[in-house]
Amino acid sequence: MRKTQLVGWALAAPALVVIAVFFALPVAAGLLLSLTDFDLYALADLSTLRFVGLQNYARLLQTPLFWQALGNTFYFVVVGVPVSIGLSLGAALLLNARVAKWQPLFRTALFAPVVTTVVAVAVIWRYLLHTRYGLINQGLESIGVGPVDWLGNPHWAMPAIILFAAWKNFGYNMVILLAALQAVPRELYESARVDGARPLRQLVDLTLPMLTPTLVMVGIMTITGYFQLFAEPYVMTQGGPLRSTVSVLYFMYEEGFRWWNLGNASAVAFALFVVIFAVSWVLLRFDRDPTGATA
Amino acid sequence: MNARWAVWVVNGLLAGLAFVSLFPLLWMLSVSFMPAGASSTLPTPIFPSTVTLDNYRQLFGSIGMGRYFMNSLALALLSSAISVSFNVMAGYAFAKLRFRGRDAIFKTLLGALVIPGQVAMLPLFLMLKPLGLINSYAGAVVPMMASVFGIFLVRQFARGIPDDLLEAARIDGASEWRIFLTIVVPLLAPVLATLAIFSFLGSWNDFMWPLIVLTDDSLHTLPVALAGLSREHVQDNELMMAGSVVTILPVLLVFLALQRHYMDGLMAGSVKG
Numbered sequence: 001m002r003k004t005q006l007v008g009w010a011l012a013a014p015a016l017v018v019i020a021v022f023f024a025l026p027v028a029a030g031l032l033l034s035l036t037d038f039d040l041y042a043l044a045d046l047s048t049l050r051f052v053g054l055q056n057y058a059r060l061l062q063t064p065l066f067w068q069a070l071g072n073t074f075y076f077v078v079v080g081v082p083v084s085i086g087l088s089l090g091a092a093l094l095l096n097a098r099v100a101k102w103q104p105l106f107r108t109a110l111f112a113p114v115v116t117t118v119v120a121v122a123v124i125w126r127y128l129l130h131t132r133y134g135l136i137n138q139g140l141e142s143i144g145v146g147p148v149d150w151l152g153n154p155h156w157a158m159p160a161i162i163l164f165a166a167w168k169n170f171g172y173n174m175v176i177l178l179a180a181l182q183a184v185p186r187e188l189y190e191s192a193r194v195d196g197a198r199p200l201r202q203l204v205d206l207t208l209p210m211l212t213p214t215l216v217m218v219g220i221m222t223i224t225g226y227f228q229l230f231a232e233p234y235v236m237t238q239g240g241p242l243r244s245t246v247s248v249l250y251f252m253y254e255e256g257f258r259w260w261n262l263g264n265a266s267a268v269a270f271a272l273f274v275v276i277f278a279v280s281w282v283l284l285r286f287d288r289d290p291t292g293a294t295a
Numbered sequence: 296m297n298a299r300w301a302v303w304v305v306n307g308l309l310a311g312l313a314f315v316s317l318f319p320l321l322w323m324l325s326v327s328f329m330p331a332g333a334s335s336t337l338p339t340p341i342f343p344s345t346v347t348l349d350n351y352r353q354l355f356g357s358i359g360m361g362r363y364f365m366n367s368l369a370l371a372l373l374s375s376a377i378s379v380s381f382n383v384m385a386g387y388a389f390a391k392l393r394f395r396g397r398d399a400i401f402k403t404l405l406g407a408l409v410i411p412g413q414v415a416m417l418p419l420f421l422m423l424k425p426l427g428l429i430n431s432y433a434g435a436v437v438p439m440m441a442s443v444f445g446i447f448l449v450r451q452f453a454r455g456i457p458d459d460l461l462e463a464a465r466i467d468g469a470s471e472w473r474i475f476l477t478i479v480v481p482l483l484a485p486v487l488a489t490l491a492i493f494s495f496l497g498s499w500n501d502f503m504w505p506l507i508v509l510t511d512d513s514l515h516t517l518p519v520a521l522a523g524l525s526r527e528h529v530q531d532n533e534l535m536m537a538g539s540v541v542t543i544l545p546v547l548l549v550f551l552a553l554q555r556h557y558m559d560g561l562m563a564g565s566v567k568g
Binding site: 003004005006007008009011012014015016018019022023024025026027029030033038091094095097099100101106108109110112113115116117118119120121123124125126127128132133134135138167171172175176179224227228230231234235238249252253256257262265266269270272273276277280 | 418
């Protein structure tokens with residue numbers, strides 16, 4: 001079997017080399033980079049580079065804008081993820097209802113925003129959210145709600161971005177949840193109905209427990225994705241107003257590619273990684289599903 | 296609850312959601328045909344009162360959107376072709392060929408999924424710089440040439456190929472490479488299609504890495520160019536909508552044409568192994 005050994009390695013090698021050289025190596029280098037004072041001068045002349053230990057991280061903890069970026073990102077995740085998944089779940093339940101018609105058509109329509117380009121749909125939404133000419137404000141006005149300066153008011157900019165992100169992303173989890181719903185045996189519903197359980201009871205006692213493993217998985221995936229917020233504020237608000245939509249990655253991008261403080265920016269990237277990892281880990285601990293389906 | 300009511304409520308809500316999902320896209324299309332400034336009047340028009348192609352003319356004329364379109368297309372095709380080949384070879388090897396360290400390597404790969412890609416971006420930029428790959432297609436494609444997700448997807452699928460089939464071919468004297476090309480690849484065709492769509496859309500829609508690595512204007516992809524334009528042309532709403540149409544329409548069409556394969560991949564990828 002020496003031959004399959006060799007063939008196995010040969011076939012796996014190209015992908016493994018790519019991942020090793022262009023992912024694993026940079027990640028390791030990034031960790032080292034975050035321990036140096038790599039900046040514009042080092043970019044021109046490497047001999048000015050110094051090892052500074054954990055100073056970048058220490059300084060980061062004293063940088064108000066970093067904390068603000070972290071706070072903004074948490075705001076986006078803590079509000080945005082439940083809103084998005086709630087919408088996904090609601091849509092999946094509707095699509096799965098016995099009385100739903102044209103299911104494939106509706107599914108495709110609701111999924112369409114997922115495949116679109118973030119930058120391009122952010123451009124559309126920026127105009128839908130325009131204070132004066134935006135159709136959203138005109139809709140609100142017709143029900144008597146005064147114009148909201150969505151992207152110009154520091155209190156409304158993040159909610160506006162959350163609204164946009166929920167619209168853009170809910171279809172993805174909807175499809176996954178719909179598949180999980182369809183996997184629930186119909187007989188279970190039959191017997192629940194025979195036992196006299198009303199639809200709401202069925203939802204709470206039967207459907208949601210069956211969905212829990214999928215919901216946890218979808219939750220972790222969505223949280224991980226939402227922590228990586230970048231293109232939306234880049235296009236819609238440029239981090240403003242009053243830095244209320246600067247996300248951690250936006251901060252990293254500016255620190256790294258605008259000010260060329262690459263050591264510092266690398267520390268930001270690792271800080272974000274640690275945060276994502278910790279949050280996912282805690283969520284997995286919370287999930288005490290006896291079947292271990294998500295472990 | 297009355298059953299007839301349920302029909303109306305469920306389908307009414309679905310129609311409402313479908314409207315909300317599609318309206319921004321349809322409105323984008325509509326505004327892209329309006330003359331400059333027409334969408335900045337009250338009440339904001341839904342349909343163009345006069346239809347014009349001026350925005351598209353300006354986009355492909357003075358702004359040079361054709362160039363960005365070709366950049367996006369070339370990068371998406373290039374990265375799909377390379378990543379599909381690499382991922383299929385590796386996924387098959389991990390599923391069907393025994394080699395030393397296989398399972399340990401695969402576990403490591405899955406573990407690496409928790410690391411967000413942005414962690415690698417800054418050092419990768421510094422690595423590519425001395426190699427002269429900043430501002431080149433190669434630099435933009437490099438991190439997309441293989442993916443753990445892709446390998447995982449192929450492996451899941453390839454595990455279903457019966458061992459007897461491969462053994463029989465081996466006994467007949469077929470070389471491993473021949474078995475791979477003539478037996479395995481045809482059997483994996485559906486997953487190849489899935490993978491190709493995912494990498495095509497992934498590359499086309501990608502923003503942060505091309506923004507970092509392609510600083511030269513002539514190499515910009517559509518999203519990078521559009522983001523730049525939307526900062527310069529804040530007032531030119533109709534022009535921006537035409538730019539969005541050019542960016543979104545190709546991926547929407549690809550998705551609609553190959554929807555089944557896309558959904559299959561989404562399901563398979565979400566079954567965590």
